Every structure is written in C-alpha cells, then in structure tokens.
Amino acid sequence: MSGDLSLHNIKAILFAYGTDVMETPEFQEAFYQIHHVRTTVAVHSINVAIVSIVLCLLLARIHVRTDLRDVVRAALCHDLGIMGRHQKYRNNFQCSQQHPVDSVEVARKILDQYDDKTLKIIETHMWPVRPGRPRSVEGFVVTLADKYAAVMEGTHRAYHTRHIILTHR
Numbered sequence: 001m002s003g004d005l006s007l008h009n010i011k012a013i014l015f016a017y018g019t020d021v022m023e024t025p026e027f028q029e030a031f032y033q034i035h036h037v038r039t040t041v042a043v044h045s046i047n048v049a050i051v052s053i054v055l056c057l058l059l060a061r062i063h064v065r066t067d068l069r070d071v072v073r074a075a076l077c078h079d080l081g082i083m084g085r086h087q088k089y090r091n092n093f094q095c096s097q098q099h100p101v102d103s104v105e106v107a108r109k110i111l112d113q114y115d116d117k118t119l120k121i122i123e124t125h126m127w128p129v130r131p132g133r134p135r136s137v138e139g140f141v142v143t144l145a146d147k148y149a150a151v152m153e154g155t156h157r158a159y160h161t162r163h164i165i166l167t168h169r
Contacts, residue, residue, distance in 0.1 A: 004057070005054065005057050005058070009057075010050060010053050010054065010057075013053050013068055013072065014046070014049055014050065014053060014072060017068060017069045017071075017072035017073060018049060018072045018073065018076050020111075020112060021073055021076040021077060021110060021111070022042075022046075022076060024110045026080055026083070026106055026109070026110050027042055027045075027076065027080065027110070028042070029083060030042035030045065030079075030080060030083060031043070033082075033083055033084075033085075035079065035082070035153075036150050036153040036154050037153070037154060038153055038154070039153045041079050041080070041082060041083060044079060044149055044150070044153060045075060045076050045077070045078060045079055045080070046076070047149040047152070047153065048075040048076075048078060048079075048142065048145045048146050048149045049071075049072050049075035049076050049145075051144075051145035051148055051149055052071045052072065052075045052141050052142050052145040053068065053071070053072065055141045055144065055145060056068055056071055056138075056141060059137070059141075064137060066137055066138050066141065067117075067138055070115075070117055070118045070121060070138050071121070071138045071141055071142060073107075073111060073114070073118055074107075074118050074121035074122050074125075074138070074139075074142050075142050075145065075146075077103055077106060077107040077110070077111070077122055078100070078103055078121070078122050078125045078142060078146060079099065079103060080103050080106040080107070080110075081098075081099045081100065081101065081102025081103030081104070081105060081106050082095065082099040082102070082103070083106075085099070088102070096126055096129050096130060097126075097130050099126075100122060100123050100124070100125055100126050100130060101123065103122050103123075103125075104119050104122050104123050107119060107122055117136060117138070120134075120135055120136070120139060121134065121136065121138055121139045121142050122142075124139050124143065125139075125142055125143050125146050126143075126146075127143055
C-alpha cells in the first residue's frame with residue numbers, strides 16, 4: 001500500500017489487515033467493556049491501530065520500513081487479554097503486568113496466522129511500565145500509539161474512531 005496519509009488510505013489499511021480480528025467474537029465483546037474511563041477496549045484498540053498506521057506511513061516518508069499487517073493485527077489484539085479485568089486482576093498493577101501476557105494468549109486463539117514478532121509486539125506494549133522493551137520498530141510504534149491513545153481518551157478527546165465508519169462494506 002502506498003504511503004498516502006489520506007483518511008481513505010488509513011481506513012483501507014485498517015480493514016485490509018484488521019477485518020479478521022475485528023469480526024471475531026472476542027473483539028466484538030470488547031465493544032462492551034469500558035476502558036480508560038470514557039471508551040471501550042475495542043474502540044481503544046481501533047484508535048491504537050489508526051495511530052499506528054499514521055506513524056508507519058510517516059516513517060515510510062523517511063524510508064523506515066514497517067510491516068503494516070503486523071502493526072494492525074497487534075494493535076487490535078494488544079488489550080484483548082484485559083477483558084473481564086475486574087474479575088481477573090486484584091488491582092491495576094497486576095492488570096498492567098499480566099494483561100499483555102493474556103492478550104498474547106487471545107491473539108494465539110483468534111489469529112489465523114501469526115508469528116513471534118506479532119506476539120512480541122503485543123507482549124511488550126506496556127513498556128516501560130512492564131519489563132521487556134519492544135524489539136522492533138513495529139513494537140515501538142504500537143507502544144507509542146497505545147500511550148498516545150490512552151492519554152487522548154483519558155482527556156475526553158474523541159479523535160479518531162469517530163471519523164471512520166466502522167464498516168468496510
């Protein structure tokens with residue numbers, strides 16, 4: 001796909017690489033769990049994917065190559081392990097430490113094909129709060145996009161998802 005930063009291209013990339021994830025029951029359920037006070041796990045994950053795509057397209061302009069497929073799939077799966085957090089984790093610290101590992105397990109279940117790189121992106125997205133830094137440019141992209149999206153959501157700035165109609169048909 002080209003390095004065009006248009007909304008149309010960002011949406012096309014999101015759906016080209018993320019439809020299989022977004023259509024799973026696990027992802028659909030994530031639309032019903034509140035996350036970062038004002039959003040849901042699914043909407044946050046879509047926001048992270050969109051910010052990640054933008055960052056990758058900007059990196060392409062300076063000749064830094066990234067794998068958009070890995071980025072989108074990891075971004076959409078990065079918090080799926082947090083589902084049921086109030087029943088699974090005793091506190092926020094335990095949640096921040098364990099949900100990346102749980103998200104890797106969900107990704108193994110729902111992704112038709114995955115590699116160690118995609119799973120490592122998911123596992124390390126909480127760096128530096130959790131030990132283990134990202135090992136790839138794509139990992140740093142998703143980690144940064146996750147922090148940015150969390151801050152924007154926490155400050156009540158609806159900013160990305162509202163601009164993309166969540167249907168690819």
